[in-house]
Amino acid sequence: MAKSPPAKKSPTNKNQVAAAKGRPAGLFTWIAVGLVLVVVATLVIVKVTSGSSTPSSSTFQPASAVVVANLTGVPNTVFDTVGVTSTVVPVTPPQQIKNQPPLTGTSATGTTLPVVLYVGAEYCPYCAAQRWSTIIALSRFGTWAGLGNTSSYTGDIYGGTPTFTFVKAKYTSKYLLFRGIEEYTNYIDPKTNYYKVLQKLTGVDLAVFKKYDTSQWINGLTSANNYSIPFLSMGNKWFVSGASYSPGALTSLSRDSIAAGLKDPTSPVTAAIIASANYQTAALCTLTNNQPGNVCTSSGVMAAKRAMGIK
Amino acid sequence: MTRSVQRVPRWAVIATFVLSLIGLAVSTYLTITHFDKTALVCSSTGVINCAKVTSSAQSRFLGIPVAFLGLGTYVVMSVLNSPWGWRARWYWLHVARFVLSIVSMCFVLWLIFAEVIVIGSICEYCTVVHVVTFALLIILTRVSPTQLGWTGDASSEYAESVA
Secondary structure (H helix, E strand, C coil), X not given: CCCCCCCCCCCCCHHHHHHHCCECCHHHHHHHHHHHHHHHHHHHHHHXXXXXXXXXXXXXXXXXXXXXXXHHCCCHHHXXXXXCCCCCCCCCCCEECCCCCCCEEEXXXXXXXXXXXXXXXXXXXXXXXXXXXXXXXXXXXXXXXXXEEEECCCCCCCCCCEEEECCCCEEEECCCEEEEEEXXXXXXXXXXXXXXXXXXXXXXXXHHHHHHCCCCCCCCCCHHHCCCCCEEEECCCEEEECCCCCHHHCCCCCHHHHHHHHHCCCCHHHXXXXXXXXXXXXXXXXXXXXXXXXXXXXXXXXXXXXXXXXX | XXXXXXXXXXXXXXXXXXXXXXXXXXHHHHHHHHXXXXXCCCCXXXXXXXXXXXXXXXXXXXXXXXXXXXXHHHHHHHHHCCXXXXXXXXXXXXXXXXXXXXXXXXXXXXXXXXXXXXXXXXXXXXXXHHHHHHHHHHHHHHHHHHHCCCECCCXXXXXXXXX
């Protein structure tokens, strides 16, 4: 008798019963591979058709009149209400270095004045935060023109922090001179694969930067972080190396809303910016023989002076 | 109720284990370079720029360095894809392997988005991990559904109940 072929093995449990009714084994693989390839291809197409995610060149964009007005017209009550109180966002005052040769320059009228030197870069988020308070502090001693809009590099930490560029800024004051150097743009130069060079430090400014922005002079700076930006020398008497407060306070906000909020002393962001501005104003008052008097004796600045040990 | 799992072919066991060890080695290296930046050896010109990618804002996810997440994933993957892991009788362990592979691939797609669109640079070591993750997904989508009894191939070449 011929042997009958073995009967097909029947499923032995619930899984196998379900499996027998199920999908072919390769289906999951084809779906997975298809989805992955579609997503990756879409990303590549988007990248190729839209070009670089960051601009390869930039056009100077002047800051709006409304924003500049808010920035340089902070009410005195806000300065005085905030003082140096910023409970949510910690603020660091400038550091004094005594007995150094003063950093001075000659004004257009031939007067020798203390110089405020700023070194930073448009890509730098810490510079982005610092500019807000520095512009406000200096606006109490003079007037700004030519401020431009910019934001820190989007691919960096605190990417896209809204701020202003000093690249075309003109500062006019009878008390102080301002020299601002933005070393790099906020976009990558494809030729060097680094940020495109914007302005170069030279002469005395380079010497000051190289001498003082080092661990030898700046408290808390390690030698690995020498030449950090932002760097501020206020007449070689007061120094800032690194942001006075965290850019994280600004990252989720627009330039317009930050500027508009400067009228509200209860805002934590405003408190940080204004406290930092009051500290810098107090430092600047030591360079101007406490002029203008209404600024240098205001209660907000006096609070900063007390906190900084300025008599 | 006991769920059974089917045995998978030897090639799948070997391939997934080798791929997991490659992923483990590269993610270990990337974790080391997270602490010691000087240990990172890669091109920094053109599109390939590891330092730019590994120091970007996207190099952290929910505050955790992505290198740590990669290392943790491949430690688990190496265990699950070891011959001992494949021989385990616990059904949900094999489900976990399959789910981890899918989740890992989704995360890799997010990282590719970050590299291509946001950062504009590619990290070659990260790409090795991405390719390994994709290869694991291909193999696991081929064998895991059958192993777990989700397809019609339970009585085919892979069918050998271990439960």
